[in-house]
Amino acid sequence: MQSAALQAALWEIWSNFTQALTPIGHIAQPNTAVAMATDSPITLRVFSLNCWGIRYRSPHCSLRYHMIAELLASEKHDVVLLQEVWSEQDYLFLKKQLICTHPHSHYFKSGVIGSGLAVFSKHNLQDSFLYRYSLNGYPYMAHHGDWFGGKAVGLVIFNVCGLTAHVYVTHLHAEYCRDKDSYLPHRVVQAWELQQFVRHTSRGADLVILGGDLNMHPQDLGTRLLLTYTGLRDCYAETEQFDGCEEGRTLIAENPFTDKKELIPFEKGIRIDYIFFKGSSRVCVKCKLFSTTKGSVPGKPFPYSDHEALSAELLLLPQQTVDPNGAELHSCDTDALAELVDTVTEARTEVKVGLHCAERMRHTSARTGLLGLVLLMLELAIGVVPWLTPGTQQPFPQASFYLLGVLCLATLLSALLLYIFYCTQVKALQAAEDQMHLAVGGLQEKLHGRPLGRPGDPYYEALAFSQPMPLDPEE
Incomplete structure (x- = not known):
């Protein structure tokens, strides 16, 4: 009996030893349960808003954060991407209010007053990273304040039913005068660095989502550079159903917080806030519904922000074919390259x-x-x-x-x-x-x-x- 017990103990020790020597790549293979979880379509709801949270300057800032918290708690989006949350106290307030609906969150700190970027999620955040743009305005233009904010792009990674999602939130330099835009080279460089960051960090991701205030029109150079290089797709252009402001505008004249001078010569408004997405060889992504708010909140005297909020409902359709080389999915034909x-x-x-x-x-x-x-x-x-020639008076x-x-x-x-x-x-x-x-x-x-x-x-x-x-x- 002692010999049998000794043999059993030795066999258990040997099994544990061989298991410890098993290569990491074999241990990290996805299990069958996770793979089966991605066989049916998955719905992912994404929310993005520039909160305009400048304390002691933005009107009704505290009350608007209460309204935003109520909206997010009731709508229960999967991922919430916020910009211009300049005060960490406001972030902590939202974190406390959304602890039940969005238990996972991250606040990106940068610059003198912070990047203003925050992410709230239903899913457990596995990793995060912040890249600060190399150019961001001028410090002596203090009334604009962009330089002090430390504009950047934040990345969070989480898992959705066995699919790896890379979600980016960003806020580019503002455009204060379209005719004589001294910040245009800065914004172009930011768009260039943004597309580089997305391309190089999203390799191997099953799903890529980018949301935020780009401060660029759909046909601007920076927007075209970002979309053509990364293969990202615009939710507004790709959606099956749309409910919101005309042409998807996010700065509209009907918003009481909007400075009408900023809209000249676009009297009806402009679209500068976006939600982009891209799938992979493992999952096909479609935008089922895209919507924006329309000015003042019903039953409230004012809107959530001077920007309209964006909401996208993405449909993830898992695919059986897997590209082992992780090749780019967007078109690489002659026309696209040219x-x-x-x-x-x-x-x-x-x-x-x-x-x-x-x-x-x-x-x-x-x-x-x-x-x-x-x-x-x-x-x-x-x-x-006077020191060298005593008696000489100071002239x-x-x-x-x-x-x-x-x-x-x-x-x-x-x-x-x-x-x-x-x-x-x-x-x-x-x-x-x-x-x-x-x-x-x-x-x-x-x-x-x-x-x-x-x-x-x-x-x-x-x-x-x-x-x-x-x-x-x-x-």
Whole structure:
């Protein structure tokens, strides 16, 4: 009996040992129960809203957060993507109010006052990451405040019935004047970094969702760059049913919080808030219903925010075929590649314009700093004269002399700070332009290396006799 017990004990020890040596890849295989859970269609409801939560400045901020909490608790969306939750106290309030309906949440902290990004979810969040954009306005434009917010894109990962979902929430730099938009290069670079972040971090994901305030119109350069490069699809354009403002507008004239000057020349409103999605080889995604709020809340004197809230109902249809190489799903035909080359080239041109402006401002700040240094040295020389020649009186009144010295020192320090700031701006713009240069070269190589069609095809003949001009080597 002792021998049998000893053999049983040794066998158990050996089994545990061999199990510990089993490769991780074999342990991590999905079980049958999870795989079976994805055989039927899955409904995923997504909500996005720019809350306009600027404490002591946004009207009725506290009351509007109570209204938002009531809406989210009653609607019970699967994923909630919020922007401009600038105060962490407001986030904690929403977290407390939504503990029953959305027990999992994450608040992305960035910059001086925070990124304002928050995610609430029914599903357990497995991982999160924040990427802060390299360009985000100017610190001396304090009345705009974008630089202090630390605009960024946040990523959360969770599991839905065995499917891995990568959900992104972002908020890009605002457009304060469409005719003379000095922030356009910054927003283009942000869109470029956003598409890079989504592409490189979503590899292997079964479902990709991006929501937020992009501050770009549907046909703007940044929007086209994002969609064509990532293969993301617009819920408004793809939905089977729509209920909301005309043309999906999210800044409308009927909203009492909207500044009508911001809508010029778009009197009826603009669409700058979006929910994008993309499936994979494991799951086909369709937008069944997309809706927006329509101004003031029924029974309330004002709306949830100056932006309209977005709600999308996505239908996930699991597929049996799996691409082991994780190939891109969006179209890679000749037309799509040619369009992508044109879009990236246009973005590169816009970045070059911003680069020239930043270099000019850097030179201006350097010259201003040099002038301040010369004046300060002259002040010091004048101040030293009475010490070197006893009996000589100070040629300037003492108060004016010290005031002039303080101004010279302030000019020198301000110019130095601006020079450092614009040096970082130039480096960031140069980095983005270099990345776009490589991307255009790679896309052109892929375009020329692909079969362009059959002889006799008009598009084939056009490409055969009019090849795109190569880039300037000096660029």
